[in-house]
Amino acid sequence: MILIKMGGSVISDKGKYKKFREETVRRIAGVLPKKELLLVHGGGSFGHVLAHKYRIREGYEKWKILGFSEIGRDMEELNLKILKILIEEKIPAVSIPPHALFLMGDEPNMDIFHFAVDLDFVPLTFGDIIFHRSKGIEICSGDYLMLHLAREFKPEKTIFLTDVDGIYDKDPGEPGAKLISVLERNVEPETSTKVKDVTGGIAYKIEIMREIARYSKVYVLNGFHPERMKKVLDGEETIGTVII
Ligand code: IP8
Numbered sequence: 149m150i151l152i153k154m155g156g157s158v159i160s161d162k163g164k165y166k167k168f169r170e171e172t173v174r175r176i177a178g179v180l181p182k183k184e185l186l187l188v189h190g191g192g193s194f195g196h197v198l199a200h201k202y203r204i205r206e207g208y209e210k211w212k213i214l215g216f217s218e219i220g221r222d223m224e225e226l227n228l229k230i231l232k233i234l235i236e237e238k239i240p241a242v243s244i245p246p247h248a249l250f251l252m253g254d255e256p257n258m259d260i261f262h263f264a265v266d267l268d269f270v271p272l273t274f275g276d277i278i279f280h281r282s283k284g285i286e287i288c289s290g291d292y293l294m295l296h297l298a299r300e301f302k303p304e305k306t307i308f309l310t311d312v313d314g315i316y317d318k319d320p321g322e323p324g325a326k327l328i329s330v331l332e333r334n335v336e337p338e339t340s341t342k343v344k345d346v347t348g349g350i351a352y353k354i355e356i357m358r359e360i361a362r363y364s365k366v367y368v369l370n371g372f373h374p375e376r377m378k379k380v381l382d383g384e385e386t387i388g389t390v391i392i
Pocket residue numbers: 156189190191192194195196199219223274275276277287288289290291345346347
């Protein structure tokens with residue numbers, strides 16, 4: 149089993165509300181396996197712009213409800229764009245929207261994922277709006293789903309596609325930043341903790357990745373170079389970070 153997250157900054161331009169990167173997604177889809185695959189995608193500018201504006205992570209307030217619906221609509225729109233491309237590439241993907249699958253605060257129900265995979269489908273889930281047992285409303289990040297899928301399926305490889313070459317020792321935008329090719333799960337990395345996303349930014353992501361590395365070999369790769377992912381899938385060396 150292979151578990152892949154297409155990060156929001158790869159599939160969309162995070163600076164422009166709802167700017168989809170169709171060609172990039174098509175190139176990624178072109179190198180994906182057609183079965184034994186679990187797919188997750190992030191929100192990018194389809195999710196984070198409005199999630200921030202409506203302060204969804206702070207929980208329910210009456211004035212937010214239309215905003216919550218709008219984010220749900222935008223995420224389904226993004227998901228449908230990706231789903232169409234996957235199917236055009238002959239990948240039998242089936243969309244599994246988290247907000248209709250479980251309540252945050254409960255354990256996500258994995259039965260549907262198992263059922264789909266056993267029938268050779270490729271489940272496609274995503275960071276989403278979600279109802280929360282105590283807060284009322286919340287954002288469910290794609291990374292949270294990655295963790296639960298990794299725990300459940302213990303994939304041979306887990307791949308995070310991002311807009312940079314991997315994990316760096318400091319913010320990759322800063323001069324002198326070095327790519328960390330191998331990160332040991334038990335070693336606290338020296339890296340940037342700048343928070344950009346409503347769901348926690350790179351620090352939270354690295355924490356999740358290190359946790360996933362208990363169950364799977366984790367790779368952080370540049371999604372704009374899908375040939376690198378192809379190499380990882382083929383068991384070859386490439387540019388990126390592996391967490392062991
Ligand atoms: O980009 C967040 O998912 P992520 C989804 O995986 C929304 O953190 C709706 C902001």
